[in-house]
Structures are given as C-alpha cells and as structure tokens.
Amino acid sequence: MFESFDTRQTLSKKDFKALEPGLRAALVDAQFELVQGADFPVLILLSGFDALSRAACAKQLMTWLDSRHMRPFAIMHDEEAARIYPPMWRYWQALPTKGNIGLFLSTWYDDSIRGALLKSDAGFDLDRRLDKIVRFEDMLANEGALILKFLLVEGREEQLEDLKVTKASKHEPWKITEADKRLRTAARKDYDAVLDLAKTIVGVTHKGYAPWVPIASTNEEHRDMAVGKSLLAALKSRLERPAAPERPPAAPFVSTVKDGNVLDTLDLTQTLERDAYKDALKAQRRKLTRLTTGKAFEERSLIVAFEGNDAAGKGGAIRRVVQGLDPRLSRVVPVSKPTAEEDAHPYLWRFWRHIPRRGHTTLFDRSWYGRVLVERVEGFAKSHEWQRAYDEICAFEQDLTGAGAIVVKVWLAINKDEQLARFQDRENTPHKRLKITDEDWRNRDKWDDYRTAVHDMVTRTSTPCCPWSLIPANDKRFARVAVLKTINDRIEAALAD
Amino acid sequence: MFESFDTRQTLSKKDFKALEPGLRAALVDAQFELVQGADFPVLILLSGFDALSRAACAKQLMTWLDSRHMRPFAIMHDEEAARIYPPMWRYWQALPTKGNIGLFLSTWYDDSIRGALLKSDAGFDLDRRLDKIVRFEDMLANEGALILKFLLVEGREEQLEDLKVTKASKHEPWKITEADKRLRTAARKDYDAVLDLAKTIVGVTHKGYAPWVPIASTNEEHRDMAVGKSLLAALKSRLERPAAPERPPAAPFVSTVKDGNVLDTLDLTQTLERDAYKDALKAQRRKLTRLTTGKAFEERSLIVAFEGNDAAGKGGAIRRVVQGLDPRLSRVVPVSKPTAEEDAHPYLWRFWRHIPRRGHTTLFDRSWYGRVLVERVEGFAKSHEWQRAYDEICAFEQDLTGAGAIVVKVWLAINKDEQLARFQDRENTPHKRLKITDEDWRNRDKWDDYRTAVHDMVTRTSTPCCPWSLIPANDKRFARVAVLKTINDRIEAALAD
Numbered sequence: 003m004f005e006s007f008d009t010r011q012t013l014s015k016k017d018f019k020a021l022e023p024g025l026r027a028a029l030v031d032a033q034f035e036l037v038q039g040a041d042f043p044v045l046i047l048l049s050g051f052d053a054l055s056r057a058a059c060a061k062q063l064m065t066w067l068d069s070r071h072m073r074p075f076a077i078m079h080d081e082e083a084a085r086i087y088p089p090m091w092r093y094w095q096a097l098p099t100k101g102n103i104g105l106f107l108s109t110w111y112d113d114s115i116r117g118a119l120l121k122s123d124a125g126f127d128l129d130r131r132l133d134k135i136v137r138f139e140d141m142l143a144n145e146g147a148l149i150l151k152f153l154l155v156e157g158r159e160e161q162l163e164d165l166k167v168t169k170a171s172k173h174e175p176w177k178i179t180e181a182d183k184r185l186r187t188a189a190r191k192d193y194d195a196v197l198d199l200a201k202t203i204v205g206v207t208h209k210g211y212a213p214w215v216p217i218a219s220t221n222e223e224h225r226d227m228a229v230g231k232s233l234l235a236a237l238k239s240r241l242e243r244p245a246a247p248e249r250p251p252a253a254p255f256v257s258t259v260k261d262g263n264v265l266d267t268l269d270l271t272q273t274l275e276r277d278a279y280k281d282a283l284k285a286q287r288r289k290l291t292r293l294t295t296g297k298a299f300e301e302r303s304l305i306v307a308f309e310g311n312d313a314a315g316k317g318g319a320i321r322r323v324v325q326g327l328d329p330r331l332s333r334v335v336p337v338s339k340p341t342a343e344e345d346a347h348p349y350l351w352r353f354w355r356h357i358p359r360r361g362h363t364t365l366f367d368r369s370w371y372g373r374v375l376v377e378r379v380e381g382f383a384k385s386h387e388w389q390r391a392y393d394e395i396c397a398f399e400q401d402l403t404g405a406g407a408i409v410v411k412v413w414l415a416i417n418k419d420e421q422l423a424r425f426q427d428r429e430n431t432p433h434k435r436l437k438i439t440d441e442d443w444r445n446r447d448k449w450d451d452y453r454t455a456v457h458d459m460v461t462r463t464s465t466p467c468c469p470w471s472l473i474p475a476n477d478k479r480f481a482r483v484a485v486l487k488t489i490n491d492r493i494e495a496a497l498a499d
Numbered sequence: 500m501f502e503s504f505d506t507r508q509t510l511s512k513k514d515f516k517a518l519e520p521g522l523r524a525a526l527v528d529a530q531f532e533l534v535q536g537a538d539f540p541v542l543i544l545l546s547g548f549d550a551l552s553r554a555a556c557a558k559q560l561m562t563w564l565d566s567r568h569m570r571p572f573a574i575m576h577d578e579e580a581a582r583i584y585p586p587m588w589r590y591w592q593a594l595p596t597k598g599n600i601g602l603f604l605s606t607w608y609d610d611s612i613r614g615a616l617l618k619s620d621a622g623f624d625l626d627r628r629l630d631k632i633v634r635f636e637d638m639l640a641n642e643g644a645l646i647l648k649f650l651l652v653e654g655r656e657e658q659l660e661d662l663k664v665t666k667a668s669k670h671e672p673w674k675i676t677e678a679d680k681r682l683r684t685a686a687r688k689d690y691d692a693v694l695d696l697a698k699t700i701v702g703v704t705h706k707g708y709a710p711w712v713p714i715a716s717t718n719e720e721h722r723d724m725a726v727g728k729s730l731l732a733a734l735k736s737r738l739e740r741p742a743a744p745e746r747p748p749a750a751p752f753v754s755t756v757k758d759g760n761v762l763d764t765l766d767l768t769q770t771l772e773r774d775a776y777k778d779a780l781k782a783q784r785r786k787l788t789r790l791t792t793g794k795a796f797e798e799r800s801l802i803v804a805f806e807g808n809d810a811a812g813k814g815g816a817i818r819r820v821v822q823g824l825d826p827r828l829s830r831v832v833p834v835s836k837p838t839a840e841e842d843a844h845p846y847l848w849r850f851w852r853h854i855p856r857r858g859h860t861t862l863f864d865r866s867w868y869g870r871v872l873v874e875r876v877e878g879f880a881k882s883h884e885w886q887r888a889y890d891e892i893c894a895f896e897q898d899l900t901g902a903g904a905i906v907v908k909v910w911l912a913i914n915k916d917e918q919l920a921r922f923q924d925r926e927n928t929p930h931k932r933l934k935i936t937d938e939d940w941r942n943r944d945k946w947d948d949y950r951t952a953v954h955d956m957v958t959r960t961s962t963p964c965c966p967w968s969l970i971p972a973n974d975k976r977f978a979r980v981a982v983l984k985t986i987n988d989r990i991e992a993a994l995a996d
Contacts, residue, residue: 057825057826057827060826060827061821061822061825061826064821064826065818065821065822068814069817069818069821069831070814070817070831070832070833070864071833073830074826074827074829074830076826076827076828078827078828078858082579082580083579105826107826107827317565317567320566320567321562321566324558324561324562324566325558325562328554328558329554329557329558329561329571329573329602329604330554330557330571330573330575330604331573331575332571333570333571334566334567334570335567336567336568341838341839341840342838342839342840343838343839343840361575367567
C-alpha cells in the first residue's frame with residue numbers, strides 16, 4: 003500500500019474552494035439520513051504521527067458536518083482513568099450511539115504504536131495486541147458500526163522535520179501532549195522503523211469491514227478533501243444498503259450437548275448442616291474481607307457474574323458476599339432489560355459501564371451471559387448474534403483480566419423439583435414476593451432449552467483465566483458457602499501470581 | 500436536639516435478634532413497593548465523625564435490603580474528579596433513579612464540615628455553604644426525592660477516644676481515608692466545637708422534607724435498629740401517600756412582561772457587510788483559540804448555552820465557535836427530549852452529565868432553559884415545576900461558576916418575518932433540511948407566548964456571574980460575530996479576575 007503511495011499529492015486552495023460547497027452539502031445530506039433513521043453508528047479513526055495534522059483535519063470535519071451529532075474523542079492528559087480502569091474502558095465509554103459519529107483522535111491503536119516504537123515494555127507483544135484489535139473491530143462491525151480508519155501519511159522529508167509546532171498557524175497553538183512528542187521523536191530517529199510498523203499494523207488490521215485509508219497529509223487541502231470524499235463515499239454506500247450486512251459464521255454452530263450435559267456432572271444432593279454452615283460462612287466471609295481490603299488487592303479488582311436457574315438462590319448468595327465486602331468499595335448491579343441508551347450501543351457497552359475501578363468490586367446479578375442464555379432461548383437475539391457472542395465475551399473477559407481484574411463466574415444449579423418448591427414458597431412469603439414474576443413461570447416451561455444453553459455456555463467460555471464454577475444449589479447453605487469459597491480461592495490464586 | 504439526647508441508648512444482642520426478622524421483612528416489603536411502582540428515589544445520608552460506624556451501619560442496611568436496588572456512594576480516594584470537575588458533579592452522578600435507594604456515606608455536607616473544623620480555607624463561609632445545601636435539598640425534594648439524613652452521634656467519651664480502628668473487629672479492617680482521620684483528630688481536640696458545629700448544621704438544614712435524625716451510635720445494635728426502623732417508617736409513610744407532595748411557591752408567579760419585553764430593546768436592523776464580517780470573524784475566532792488554549796484557561800472551563808427562536812441561526816453560530824476551538828478539548832451537546840434514564844433523575848441531571856472538566860468546553864445547543872421556555876409554553880412541565888426552575892437554574896449556575904467555569908448564555912433573536920423567510924428557505928435547500936420540522940411550524944403559532952417566556956427567563960436568571968446576552972440575529976453575519984465577541988469578552992473578563 004505504501005510503496006506506490008505518493009505522499010506529495012496536493013490540491014490548490016482554489017480547487018479546494020471550488021469543491022468544498024458541493025462536498026459539504028453532500029456530507030450534510032448523508033448525515034441527515036444517518037441521524038434521521040440509520041440504525042448504525044459511524045466510527046472515524048484519525049491516525050498518524052502528526053498530532054497537529056490530526057487535530058486540524060478533525061476540526062475541518064467538525065465544521066463540515068453537524069457537530070451536534072459528531073463527537074470528537076481525544077485523550078489529552080495522563081488521566082487517572084488510564085491507571086484505574088482497564089485500558090479499553092475509555093474507548094468503550096466513547097463509542098457513539100446509533101445515528102451518531104465518533105471521531106477518534108486517540109484510538110485503540112495508540113498503545114500498540116507506542117509499545118512497538120518506544121520499546122519501554124519488555125513483554126510487549128505486537129501480534130497479540132493487533133489480534134485483539136481485529137477481534138474488537140470485528141465485534142463493532144458485527145454490531146453494525148461503520149468503521150473508517152484514516153492514516154495520515156507524511157513523506158520522509160516531513161517526518162524528518164522537527165515538531166510541526168512551528169508550522170502550525172501561530173493563531174492555533176493546538177496542544178501537543180507529551181505522548182505525542184515522545185512518539186514523534188522516536189519516529190524522527192528511525193523513519194524506516196515507522197514505515198515498517200505502519201505496514202505491519204495496516205497489513206494485519208486492514209479488513210473489508212474496517213478498512214485503512216491512507217491519506218497524503220503534507221498538503222492540508224488535499225488531506226481534508228480526500229478524507230471528506232472518502233467519508234462521503236462510505237456513508238452513501240452504507241446508507242444505500244437495505245440493512246447491515248451479516249457475515250456468516252466461519253462454521254455452523256453445533257451444540258456439544260449430545261456428548262452429555264456438564265450439568266449432569268453435578269451432585270445436587272450435597273448439603274451442609276446448620277452449625278457447620280454458620281462456622282464455614284463466617285470463616286469465608288472474614289476471609290473475603292481480608293482478601294479484598296489488603297494491600298495486594300488495591301491494584302486488582304473483583305468482578306463476579308452470578309448466573310443460575312430462576313430461584314436458584316442468587317440473591318441470597320449475593321447477600322452473603324455483600325456481607326464480606328466494604329460497602330464503600332463495592333456495588334451490586336442488577337441486569338435486566340437494556341435501556342434505550344444501552345440499546346443504542348454495542349451489546350457489551352452496558353456492562354463496561356459498571357466495570358469497577360482498581361481496588362473495587364462489582365457483583366453482577368445476571369450478566370453479559372444473558373446473550374447466550376435468555377436471549378438465545380427466547381429468541382431476543384438472532385442466531386448469528388448469540389453464536390458470535392461466545393468469542394466476544396471471551397475477548398471482553400480477557401480485556402478485564404489483562405488489566406488485573408479477577409473475574410469469577412458462578413452458575414447456581416438446582417433441579418426442576420426444587421425450583422417448583424421454591425416458586426411456591428416465594429409466592430407465599432411476603433418478603434420474597436419481589437423475587438417471583440410470571441416470567442419465571444414461563445421460563446420454567448423451557449427448562450430443557452436452558453439446560454442446553456448452559457452447557458454450550460460453559461463449554462465455550464470456560465477459559466483458563468475465567469473458568470466457570472458450577473455450584474450445586476439444591477441446598478442453599480451448601481451453595482452459599484461454595485460461592486464464597488469459590489470467590490476466595492480465585493482471589494487467593496490471583497494474588498499469589 | 501442534642502441537649503436532651505441520650506447517646507448511651509443501647510439494645511441487647513438478644514433483643515436485636517428478636518426484632519431483626521420482622522424489621523427486615525417489613526423493609527423488603529416496602530422496598531418491593533418502591534421498586535415496583537414508586538416514582539421517587541430515596542436518599543439516605545449517613546453522617547457522623549466515625550467512618551467505621553458509618554460503614555458498619557451501611558453494611559447492615561445493604562444486608563437487610565435488596566442490594567440490587569440500593570447503591571452505596573463513598574469517596575475513598577483523593578480523586579482526580581474532585582480536582583477537575585465542580586464539587587457537586589460527583590454527587591449528581593451518584594443520585595439514585597426513581598425506585599432506587601442511594602446510600603450516601605460521603606455527602607455534600609463533608610466539605611462544609613471539613614472547612615469549618617479544619618479552618619484550612621480563610622475564605623470559608625459556613626452560612627453560604629449551608630444555604631446552598633438547603634437549596635440543593637429543596638430542589639431534590641421538589642423533584643420527588645425522599646431524603647433521610649442520619650446523624651450518628653457518639654457520646655463525649657467515645658469522641659475523646661482514639662480512632663476506633665482498634666475497636667473495629669480485626670476481621671473487618673474497613674479502610675479509613677486520610678480525610679476521615681484528619682477530621683476525627685480535629686474533633687478529638689475540641690469536642691465542644693464539634694457539638695456546636697453539629698447544632699449549627701442541623702439547625703439550618705433540618706427541614707420537614709429533609710429531616711435530620713440523630714442516632715445514638717455507641718451501641719451498634721441500637722444504632723442499626725434505630726436507623727432501620729426510622730427508614731421503614733419514612734418509606735411506609737411516603738408510599739401510602741397518593742403522590743409526591745407539592746409545596747406551594749412562596750409567592751404566586753407574576754410575569755413582569757407588562758412593563759415591556761426586554762426583547763423590544765433590541766435593534767434587529769443591525770447588519771455587517773461581507774468584508775467587515777470576514778475580518779471580524781477571523782479576528783474573534785483567533786482570539787477565542789488564544790483564550791481557550793492559554794495557560795490561564797487550564798484551571799477554568801467554558802460552558803455556553805445557545806438559545807434562540809427557531810431558525811435564529813444557532814447552528815451556524817455554533818459552527819463558527821467550533822472553528823475557534825480545539826476539537827480535542829471541546830464538544831457540542833444537542834439538547835432534545837430526555838431519555839428514559841435522564842427522565843428518572845432530577846431535571847438538571849442530564850446537563851450535569853455533560854459539564855466539561857477543567858480546560859475543556861461544552862457548547863449546549865439548547866439547554867437547561869428548556870424548562871422555562873418550551874416546557875413552560877407547551878405545558879410539558881407543570882406550572883410549579885417551571886416556576887421553581889428559575890431558582891434551581893441560578894443555583895446550578897452558581898455551582899459551576901463557583902468552581903471556575905465561565906458560563907455564557909446567548910439568546911439569538913429574530914423577528915417573525917425573518918423566521919418565516921428562513922423556514923421557507925430551509926425547506927427548499929437540500930443541506931438545510933435537517934433543520935426544519937413540523938414542530939418548528941407549530942412552535943411558530945405560539946410566538947407571543949415564547950416572547951413572554953423569554954422575557955421572564957432573562958429578567959429572572961440574569962445574575963452578575965451569569966448574565967444573559969441578547970443577540971440581534973436578523974442578520975446572520977452580525978449575530979455570529981456578536982456571539983463570538985460575547986464569549987471572548989466574558990472569558991477575558993473572567994481570566995482577568
């Protein structure tokens with residue numbers, strides 16, 4: 003792509019002025035359609051080593067398009083957020099909603115570029131990073147996003163010049179961050195290394211659904227016109243299609259449940275006597291307190307996904323876990339139907355919102371696994387949606403654990419008779435009424451479908467860093483202690499690493 | 500309240516155990532009703548000088564109630580947020596939605612208590628702080644919130660003891676923040692000063708709609724039972740009422756428009772010739788860039804509310820302002836109908852969400868003034884809602900300016916003939932279609948009502964720190980330059996302070 007690329011392309015000021023009104027009108031028209039009815043978001047990435055050029059180009063786009071529906075995103079400070087949340091957290095917060103445009107001046111490529119050029123991290127693995135990026139953009143595209151990645155390319159000569167600060171209009175002293183400066187200095191030292199890196203990144207991450215568009219950026223008029231035209235073409239082409247394209251899965255989905263359901267391996271008859279329960283509960287609760295308030299935990303975080311049959315005792319188990327946590331450092335997030343705001347984002351966005359900062363804990367009462375459980379069984383998600391969710395979820399959990407989070411996933415399992423008894427009990431006990439709805443009874447009718455879904459979920463998403471823990475829960479006491487013990491064991495193992 | 504208050508009240512462990520199941524069942528029942536259908540949020544404040552006692556009490560409440568619908572809020576770190584956002588920002592972010600309970604272990608009283616006791620800020624004015632708190636809670640109550648403020652009171656002897664760290668169960672080493680420690684040390688030095696301060700705070704801020712409930716907290720069982728019972732009584736009493744009570748305004752609302760409309764003072768015939776416009780625009784745009792990227796601005800922020808008649812040219816004016824701003828440090832927020840999530844919060848919450856951090860700018864295309872404009876005229880807000888909004892908005896803007904924000908409010912004024920001409924032009928110009936809807940035509944029928952609303956808005960919310968700027972906008976060029984100049988003048992004046 004770069005060998006044959008002429009970084010010297012120019013457009014005269016006169017030609018720019020002649021072309022601009024038509025382009026702008028067409029862009030505004032396309033954006034009008036986008037805002038009015040399109041059910042997809044647009045992500046524009048502006049990459050390149052010249053922060054001033056990126057900012058100037060962004061400003062031009064903000065001027066051409068309706069800035070009310072276009073939001074620039076840039077990381078200008080060494081923010082606390084970068085330190086206390088997983089790295090991807092900030093990008094997820096910045097994702098545009100359907101009908102809107104996100105203009106990314108800082109992107110998920112930045113860490114990879116810095117890591118590769120600055121060589122400050124010995125364990126840095128570019129291939130692995132790029133692989134994660136491919137998965138991330140694949141997910142975004144599958145969720146409907148239109149992704150355009152512009153690479154603003156300067157010639158060898160410009161690259162060798164000093165920081166463009168002096169070239170920037172003195173009336174527009176755009177701030178250059180320290181990160182920008184370090185990076186540019188590294189690039190000046192070894193232009194060939196920069197070119198090689200660009201080739202590698204583009205080579206691995208250039209996809210039909212998230213293409214790289216190189217733009218010669220030495221001449222401003224050419225740069226802005228080329229970006230504008232390219233954006234217009236992409237918007238028009240996408241708007242003309244009747245619906246978001248759906249890439250077929252690599253292989254048809256086959257449930258592995260025929261080889262036996264993992265739930266059959268559970269011994270649901272296990273129980274715990276009252277006194278033993280009280281002692282064990284107290285000991286585990288105290289251990290949890292100790293583990294989550296110690297010095298070692300300050301750089302970690304705890305995320306627990308509670309799943310299970312209806313009436314399996316999630317609420318009671320959560321309550322026992324809460325008793326071991328500092329209320330100032332933890333919270334419980336109930337997961338039910340997404341709000342309209344959540345629905346306008348990629349599926350996992352509503353869980354990213356509640357990911358805890360370092361030293362904190364979030365307990366999810368139901369979780370992102372709803373995608374492959376209730377949404378699969380009830381048909382709320384299309385088959386290609388829940389089928390690709392297994393991979394998306396594994397990538398999501400890797401983003402979390404890679405940043406030090408301890409992710410625990412428990413399935414509380416009861417049998418059908420036990421559920422019936424508990425449903426009846428709930429309807430007859432005043433302070434349990436909150437827990438029983440008509441939906442619970444309807445779900446019960448699909449007991450076997452849910453069993454299959456659970457089996458597929460467990461076999462496909464039990465990874466070394468985030469294994470599933472299946473907890474026999476016919477006996478509430480046994481289950482509560484087992485949940486606490488599972489969490490404690492996982493924290494202990496993680497802190498020992 | 501304190502003279503006759505026995506801090507020695509106790510409840511035996513045995514009595515606690517006997518009472519607990521009944522209380523818990525009743526609390527869960529009340530919360531069930533709250534979650535299912537109540538249209539109000541509950542705010543529980545836990546105050547007092549013993550952080551451990553507050554945390555232990557919070558933990559008990561989290562255990563009794565359904566923690567999925569109850570969210571504790573505590574500031575545990577010297578967070579970046581405290582430095583880069585206005586102080587009230589964090590509390591607004593933590594406000595519970597309708598049907599939910601917010602459990603505040605850190606409260607908007609903390610700064611006042613610290614300021615009064617630690618005397619680190621020479622200009623600290625307790626009366627003014629408490630006055631602001633009264634207005635804030637008044638607003639919350641008017642928006643429907645049930646507010647309960649518990650003051651956990653220890654006796655003189657406990658207060659004189661050392662930090663209760665040693666008394667806390669060694670299995671529950673709740674973290675004590677540095678702020679907690681400093682405060683407690685100050686309190687130990689001068690118990691009478693603490694008592695006086697508590698009396699003053701309670702005296703000024705104890706209201707029927709936001710009562711203080713003193714709780715003897717020396718004995719844990721008594722403390723938790725007293726808080727639980729008090730909460731239960733408040734929940735039940737509020738749930739039994741058919742609807743949120745509406746306190747009548749202190750005085751009936753009288754529009755002052757009869758003395759002449761401020762809009763009549765405007766000279767709408769002012770124009771600017773093309774060449775003069777180009778020069779002035781360029782100069783003002785560059786000045787804006789210089790002002791908002793200079794060192795002095797780093798500790799400030801800029802918030803501009805754009806209001807005006809439909810088709811007055813807000814979009815065009817915003818575009819010219821955007822051209823002077825760094826896209827990495829600014830954003831435009833279009834204000835339209837609130838989302839369901841925003842609707843479940845007090846009215847001003849959806850604007851607090853977008854308040855810029857220090858050094859950044861937010862341009863609001865329409866603003867919080869919708870309450871006293873479209874919501875008043877169209878009847879979307881009840882009369883008592885928009886009538887009290889004038890005061891609420893002034894308090895909101897004070898919170899912003901008090902933290903260094905520069906708040907500019909512009910009204911773009913055109914006359915009725917000019918609006919008609921522009922509506923027709925919009926319908927005939929492809930790239931302006933985005934800007935014209937049936938609603939615009941309907942609004943036009945209420946031209947005079949809007950004029951009255953604008954007059955009342957301007958006369959009631961033009962404060963010394965946040966004056967309104969009325970901009971004649973029949974001539975777009977004149978208006979755009981005037982908007983930029985207004986913003987620049989205000990920034991310049993603020994930075995010169």
